[in-house]
Amino acid sequence: MILVLAFLLQPSGGTWTWLHDVRWFYVLILSFILAYVITPIAIKAAWRLKLLDMPNERKIHSVPIPRVGGIAIVLAVIVATARNFQFSSELTGLVIGSSIIYLIGLIDDIKPLSASLRLAAQVIACVIVIKSGVVLNTLPLGFPGGHIIEIILTAFWLIGIANAINFLDGVDGLATGMVAISALLFFMIAWPTRQSYLAYLTIALAGASLGFLPYNYKPARIFLGDAGATFMGFLLAGLAVMGSWAYNNPMVAISTPLLILGIPIFDMIYTTISRVKNGSVRNVKEWLEYAGKDHFHHRLMKLGFSEKKTVIFIWGLNLCLGLGSLVIRDSGVKGSILLLVQSVIIFLMIVVLMLSGREIKV
Numbered sequence: 001m002i003l004v005l006a007f008l009l010q011p012s013g014g015t016w017t018w019l020h021d022v023r024w025f026y027v028l029i030l031s032f033i034l035a036y037v038i039t040p041i042a043i044k045a046a047w048r049l050k051l052l053d054m055p056n057e058r059k060i061h062s063v064p065i066p067r068v069g070g071i072a073i074v075l076a077v078i079v080a081t082a083r084n085f086q087f088s089s090e091l092t093g094l095v096i097g098s099s100i101i102y103l104i105g106l107i108d109d110i111k112p113l114s115a116s117l118r119l120a121a122q123v124i125a126c127v128i129v130i131k132s133g134v135v136l137n138t139l140p141l142g143f144p145g146g147h148i149i150e151i152i153l154t155a156f157w158l159i160g161i162a163n164a165i166n167f168l169d170g171v172d173g174l175a176t177g178m179v180a181i182s183a184l185l186f187f188m189i190a191w192p193t194r195q196s197y198l199a200y201l202t203i204a205l206a207g208a209s210l211g212f213l214p215y216n217y218k219p220a221r222i223f224l225g226d227a228g229a230t231f232m233g234f235l236l237a238g239l240a241v242m243g244s245w246a247y248n249n250p251m252v253a254i255s256t257p258l259l260i261l262g263i264p265i266f267d268m269i270y271t272t273i274s275r276v277k278n279g280s281v282r283n284v285k286e287w288l289e290y291a292g293k294d295h296f297h298h299r300l301m302k303l304g305f306s307e308k309k310t311v312i313f314i315w316g317l318n319l320c321l322g323l324g325s326l327v328i329r330d331s332g333v334k335g336s337i338l339l340l341v342q343s344v345i346i347f348l349m350i351v352v353l354m355l356s357g358r359e360i361k362v
Contacts, residue, residue: 005033009083023084024191027200028207031080035211038072043215043222051110053223060171060307065220067109069212070228074102076208077235081201088197093132094238095201097125101162101234105227115288122162125234126155134241138254158237163288164264165233167271169224171297173217174311176224178263178318179232180209185260185322186239189329198242205235218307236261245329251336252328259325259343263318266347267296270354296350299357321346 008030017026046052046066053067078095104121107113136154139146169175183206190199209232215221224232240257258265271294275281281290300310324339331339 001033001037005030005037008033024187024199024203027080027084028203030083031076031204031207032211034076034079035072035208036214038075039069039212039215039222042066042068042071046222053225061220066222067225068106068227069216069222070102070105070224070231072212073205073208073224073228074099074231076211077201077204080204080207084200084204090133090242091197091201093129094134094235094242097129097132097158098231098235098238100125100128102227102231105225105230109225109227115285119159119284119288122159122230122234123155126158129158129238130154134238136241138250154241157241158234160268161237161240161261161264162230162234164261164268165236166226166229167295168264168267168297168314169229170295171218171301171307171311172220173213174297174314175229175232176209176213176216177311177315179236180206180213181315181318181322182236182260183209183239185325186236186243186257188326189245189256190243193244195243198239201235202239205232205239218311233264245325249329249336251333251340255328255336255340256325259328259339260322262321262343262347263296263314266350270351271295296354299354302357303353317346317350 008026017023043066046068051066051068052064053061054064055062078099081091081095100121104113104118108118130151134154136150136157138153139150143149165175165179168178183202187199187202187206190196190202212224216224240261243257244253245256246252271292272281272287274294275287275290275292280292281287297310297314300313301307305313321343324343328336328339
């Protein structure tokens with residue numbers, strides 16, 4: 001593996017992929033191997049430095065586990081992207097903003113920070129990303145205050161998805177696999193439509209996630225940590241905004257990222273409403289700090305699912321919804337409506353599972 005990595009990193013490494021118009025394959029393999037090689041180093045370093053996630057009553061694992069796996073994902077994505085020599089202002093801003101998210105998360109993993117400080121850092125990262133040109137474009141031209149509203153919506157989207165992925169990082173391999181699936185789905189739309197900057201970054205994220213997954217899947221030898229999970233979520237959210245998912249069809253353009261990221265979005269909205277309703281959280285600070293066993297994966301395990309079955313079930317739902325995003329672009333208005341109705345039905349079924357899991361006492 002080390003020899004293959006050395007070959008890929010040499011100046012002429014991957015030249016043939018340029019010649020055959022499969023440069024994405026080079027980025028995929030490079031990011032995969034980088035994450036696969038760096039992760040064991042991170043595991044040893046974490047044990048030596050005592051950077052461990054200790055078990056407690058609200059966590060599933062029963063032994064200490066290293067919690068700095070995100071460093072392997074970050075380095076793999078950045079090196080693979082930089083080695084590819086394909087840049088744009090949007091891509092650069094998104095990588096910088098995501099790196100800030102990772103750094104503040106890493107500090108928090110080592111020594112817990114206040115929710116206010118974490119939120120401030122996330123807002124700064126959003127400003128950098130937005131200034132680079134990554135902004136939602138959903139409102140009609142001439143809409144009063146449209147640009148300001150889109151900037152605010154972009155910030156909410158970036159912070160929301162970053163934390164939604166982090167919330168789902170509660171079972172071995174769940175968040176890592178979901179990010180890999182989502183990134184691959186975004187790539188499958190971006191590459192055929194010649195959105196090269198977007199395609200290379202999505203495939204780098206997918207490769208890094210897949211390279212890390214063997215160490216993170218049950219029984220996990222290392223966790224992403226809040227730093228790794230929020231980095232991946234923030235990057236995914238930015239990719240969703242960067243992409244042009246449909247021309248002259250706003251419904252498809254909006255639906256595509258919502259379908260691909262439907263599970264974390266649903267989980268975040270459902271748990272937020274539930275917590276506000278029962279008085280568990282009353283403001284953003286409490287929302288960021290609250291840690292309960294009321295997420296989708298917790299409810300499935302209360303219903304009797306094993307950890308592995310829970311992960312595979314949610315991965316399957318993620319893929320099922322995401323595949324709809326590949327079809328919706330060519331299905332016409334009627335087909336698009338039917339696919340969206342189908343997705344709503346799936347989410348209603350998830351609500352039933354969530355409510356059933358809540359009623360079971362453990």
